[in-house]
Amino acid sequence: xxxxxxxxxxxxxxxxxxxxxxxxxxxxxxxxxxxxxxxxxxxxxxxxxxxxxxxxxxxxxxxxxxxxxxxxxxxxxxxxxxxxxxxxxxxxxxxxxxxxxxxxxxxxxxxxxxxxxxxxxxxxxxxxxxxxxxxxxxxxxxxxxxxxxxxxxxxxxxxxxxxxxxxxxxxxxxxxxxxxxxxxxxxxxxxxxxxxxxxxxxxxxxxxxxxxxxxxxxxxxxxxxxxxxxxxxxxxxxxxxxxxxxxxxxxxxxxxxxxxxxxxxxxxxxxxxxxxxxxxxxxxxxxxxxxxxxxxxxxxxxxxxxxxxxxxxxxxxxxxxxxxxxxxxxxxxxxxxxxxxxxxxxxxxxxxxxxxxxxxxxxxxxxxxxxxxxxxxxxxxxxxxxxxxxxxxxxxxxxxxxxxxxxxxxxxxxxxxxxxxxxxxxxxxxxxxxxxxxxxxxxxxxxxxxxxxxxxxxxxxxxxxxxxxxxxxxxxxxxxxxxxxxxxxxxxxxxxxxxxxxxxxxxxxxxxxxxxx
Numbered sequence: 001x002x003x004x005x006x007x008x009x010x011x012x013x014x015x016x017x018x019x020x021x022x023x024x025x026x027x028x029x030x031x032x033x034x035x036x037x038x039x040x041x042x043x044x045x046x047x048x049x050x051x052x053x054x055x056x057x058x059x060x061x062x063x064x065x066x067x068x069x070x071x072x073x074x075x076x077x078x079x080x081x082x083x084x085x086x087x088x089x090x091x092x093x094x095x096x097x098x099x100x101x102x103x104x105x106x107x108x109x110x111x112x113x114x115x116x117x118x119x120x121x122x123x124x125x126x127x128x129x130x131x132x133x134x135x136x137x138x139x140x141x142x143x144x145x146x147x148x149x150x151x152x153x154x155x156x157x158x159x160x161x162x163x164x165x166x167x168x169x170x171x172x173x174x175x176x177x178x179x180x181x182x183x184x185x186x187x188x189x190x191x192x193x194x195x196x197x198x199x200x201x202x203x204x205x206x207x208x209x210x211x212x213x214x215x216x217x218x219x220x221x222x223x224x225x226x227x228x229x230x231x232x233x234x235x236x237x238x239x240x241x242x243x244x245x246x247x248x249x250x251x252x253x254x255x256x257x258x259x260x261x262x263x264x265x266x267x268x269x270x271x272x273x274x275x276x277x278x279x280x281x282x283x284x285x286x287x288x289x290x291x292x293x294x295x296x297x298x299x300x301x302x303x304x305x306x307x308x309x310x311x312x313x314x315x316x317x318x319x320x321x322x323x324x325x326x327x328x329x330x331x332x333x334x335x336x337x338x339x340x341x342x343x344x345x346x347x348x349x350x351x352x353x354x355x356x357x358x359x360x361x362x363x364x365x366x367x368x369x370x371x372x373x374x375x376x377x378x379x380x381x382x383x384x385x386x387x388x389x390x391x392x393x394x395x396x397x398x399x400x401x402x403x404x405x406x407x408x409x410x411x412x413x414x415x416x417x418x419x420x421x422x423x424x425x426x427x428x429x430x431x432x433x434x435x436x437x438x439x440x441x442x443x444x445x446x447x448x449x450x451x452x453x454x455x456x457x458x459x460x461x462x463x464x465x466x467x468x469x470x471x472x473x474x475x476x477x478x479x480x481x482x483x484x485x486x487x488x489x490x491x492x493x494x495x496x497x498x499x500x501x502x503x504x505x506x507x508x509x510x511x512x513x514x515x516x517x
Contacts, residue, residue, distance in 0.1 A: 101427075101450065102422060102427030102448055102449045102450050103145075103171075103424065103427075105145055105169055107449055107450060107453065108145070108169055108170075108171065108422065108449070109166065109169050110453055111422065111449045111452070111453065112162075112165050112166055112169070113166060114453075114456065114478040114479075115452060115453075115478060115479050115482070115484060116162075116165070116420055117420055117479070117488050117491060117492075118158045118159075118161060118162045118165075119158050120488070120491050120492050120495050121158065121161075121418070121419070121420070122135060122157065122158030122161065123158075123495050123499060124266070124491075124494075124495045124498065125138055125175065127266075127268075127498065127499065127502045128499065128502065128503075129499065131156055131157050133178065134178055134199070135155070135156075135157075135158075136154060136155070136156045136182065137154060137178050137179050137180070137181065137182055137183065138154060138155075138175070138176070138177070138178050138179075138183075139151070139152055139153070139154060139175075139176030139177060139178075139179060139183045139415070140153040140154065140155070140161070140173055140174070140175060140176065141153065141173060141174045141176060141415050142165075142168055142170035142172075142173045143170055143171050143172050143173065143174075144168060144169075144170050144171060145169065145170075145171050150168075151176075152183040152184060152186065153183070153184070154182055154183045154184050171422075171424050172417060172418070172421040172422065172423075172424060173417075173418050173421060174415040174416060174417050174418060175415065175416060175417075175418050176197075176200065176413065176414075176415040177197035177198070177199060177200035177412045177413060178197070178198055178199040178200060178271075179195060179196065179197055179198065180194060180195060180196050180197075180198050181194065181195055183195075197412040197413050198272075198412075199271045199272055199412075200271060200412050201264045201265055201266050201270065201271055202248075202263075202264075202265040202270040202271070202273060202278060202281070202409065203262060203263060203264055203265070203408060203409060203414070203416050204238060204262065204263040204282075204285075204404055204408065204409050205256075205260065205262055205263075205404065205405040205408040205409070205416070206231055206234045206235070206238075206260045206261045206262075206263075206402060206403070206404060206405075207256070207259060207260040207405055208223055208227055208228075208230060208231065208259040208260055209221070209259065210403040210404075210405065211227065211230050211403055214327070214329055214398075214399055215227045215230060215327060216327050216328060216329060216331070217326070217327065221258060221259055221425070222259075223258070223259045223443060223444075224444075225442070225444065226322070226326045226327065227327075228443050229318065229322040229326065230322075230400075230403075231260060231261050231443075232318075232438055232439065232441075233314075233315055233318050233322070233400050233401075233402070234261075234401075234402035234403070234404075235253055235261060235263075235433070235435065235438055236314050236438065237311045237314055237315065237401065237402050238263060238285060238402055238404070239251060239253070239263075239435055240310060240311075240314065241284075241285060241307055241310075241311075242263075242265060244310070245284075245307055246281070248265050248267045248269075248270055249267055249501070250265065250266040250267050250494070250497065250498045250501070251263060251264070251265050251266075251435075252264045252265075252266065252419070252432055252491075252494055253432065253433040253435060253438075254419045254430055254431070254432050254433065255428075255430055255431050255432075255433055255441075255443060255446060256417065256423065256430060257417075257421075257422070257423025257425075257426055257428045257429065257430045257446075258423050258425055258426050258428070261433060262416060262417070264416075264419075266498055268502070274412070275410060275411055275412055278409055278410050278411065278412070279410045281409070282404070282406040282409040282410050283406070284307070285402070285404060285406075286404060286406050287300065287308070287397060287401050287402075288397075288398065288401055288402075288403050295341065296341070296342060296394070296398075297398050298394040298395075298397045298398045298401070299394075300394070300397075302390065304393070308397070311397070311401060312393060312396060312397070315396060315397070315400040315401065316396065318400055319396045319399065319400050320365070322400075323364075323399050323400060324363075324364045324365040324368055325364075325365060327364075327399075328363060328364045329364055329399060330364045330367050331363075331364060333360075336353075336356055336367070339367070339395070340352060340353060342391060342394065342395050342398070343371070343388070343391055344383075344384070344387040344388060344390075344391045345380050345382055345383040345384075345387070345388070346380075346382075347379060347380025347381065347382055347383060348371070348374060348375060348379060348380045348383050348388070351374050351379035351380065352367075352370060352371065352374060355370060355374070356370075371388075371392070375388055417430060418430070419431070419432055419491065420487075420491075422449050426448070427448035427449050427450060428443075428446045428447070428448050429446060429447060429448075429449065429452070429484060429487070431446055431484070431487040432487055432490055432491050432494065434490050447482065447483045447484060451483070452482045452483065452484055455481060455482040455483060456478050456481050456482060459476075459481035459482075460481070
């Protein structure tokens with residue numbers, strides 16, 4: 001039975017925000033990654049938001065280690081002194097039972113209070129340190145612990161987002177587009193057509209369940225280090241295409257928390273793409289087509305497009321190690337027949353089938369080498385070397401090229417799970433992946449929420465001993481005491497680069513306007 005939201009779970013429960021949802025519709029929470037439901041399918045009724053009194057100074061972009069940050073409180077932070085109107089008070093440590101699980105509401109609340117990076121998230125979605133409609137008109141959707149699904153939520157500032165997250169304590173939340181008007185006000189508009197999405201990050205979704213027909217180590221929601229290499233290959237290929245073919249710079253890859261990864265492209269020209277452009281770009285990257293029962297899945301024109309030439313260059317080494325050796329994709333007679341279907345010559349196929357039937361335990365690496373050795377031996381008079389070479393390239397693409405859920409990428413209205421939320425099945429944090437350290441990323445080593453809260457307790461206990469022996473120790477924000485630290489710091493650096501470029505774009509636009517007569 002799902003957990004209900006406990007009134008005692010949040011210290012700010014009594015402080016109902018003026019823009020909090022009233023009598024929300026309860027409905028299905030949608031897919032694991034997000035939702036693209038239309039406005040007609042879901043309704044939340046709420047009062048219009050009040051303007052925030054919070055003003056952000058440039059020096060507040062990222063606080064130094066010596067400054068107190070209400071978003072990332074210290075465990076010893078005071079609960080009353082220094083309170084500023086409109087700002088959430090520093091969080092107080094919540095005692096957890098020794099048997100607490102990541103699905104428990106008090107665990108989620110502690111995570112949101114002490115570890116979730118609300119301020120960098122705000123700046124990332126707002127594209128500035130000053131509140132703007134890029135954030136205020138952005139849709140959020142909360143999935144509560146009792147499976148209620150609240151859509152069309154919006155917040156003028158990071159602090160109000162934080163307050164509502166602490167008040168409602170969602171199991172997770174998703175991010176949607178920026179709308180032409182405040183999503184909370186959509187029912188007050190005289191013309192429904194004036195409420196429409198106008199911008200959102202371009203997103204891509206890689207899910208290992210789409211590889212089930214070719215991965216042999218795991219299936220369904222299960223993953224291991226061997227099949228995670230499919231995600232590594234996909235990230236390399238898609239990231240290279242987005243940067244080199246389309247000129248995008250601000251690309252953030254995020255671990256889904258279980259069996260995949262999401263790409264968020266935040267360049268201004270990407271955010272402003274309409275559905276037609278998004279559909280075209282997704283089609284550009286889509287090479288694998290057809291379901292598990294279909295025949296040849298790679299049907300590309302010759303000569304190969306430069307994108308595919310580059311992709312093959314990236315993937316060829318992965319094919320030998322990660323596919324032939326680790327996956328051994330043609331170990332069974334059924335899988336071997338699949339390989340033979342992809343080769344262009346019947347005479348060659350007959351010779352290969354005869355050889356492999358006589359050696360049933362032959363590895364996939366050996367079978368791949370057999371193709372060339374028998375072809376050179378002249379087992380078929382009708383075999384064309386060019387056709388065989390093209391077929392082998394198509395086979396490499398079929399077993400290594402990214403299998404994208406392109407429907408996620410085609411529409412502005414699609415919602416996608418926020419970075420840094422907790423995956424409800426694994427308890428792992430949806431952390432960003434540094435592309436420069438892609439090969440070292442370990443999805444099974446990503447910390448769970450209970451591990452992180454335990455790390456804070458361990459650090460605080462150790463700090464107490466150090467203070468007794470060495471005097472006062474430098475105070476740290478809670479995330480700095482945990483294995484979440486490198487992920488938050490990478491996210492902050494990514495956001496800082498984005499804001500730097502956004503200021504440059506705005507400056508160029510302003511200077512261009514000044515030159516017009």
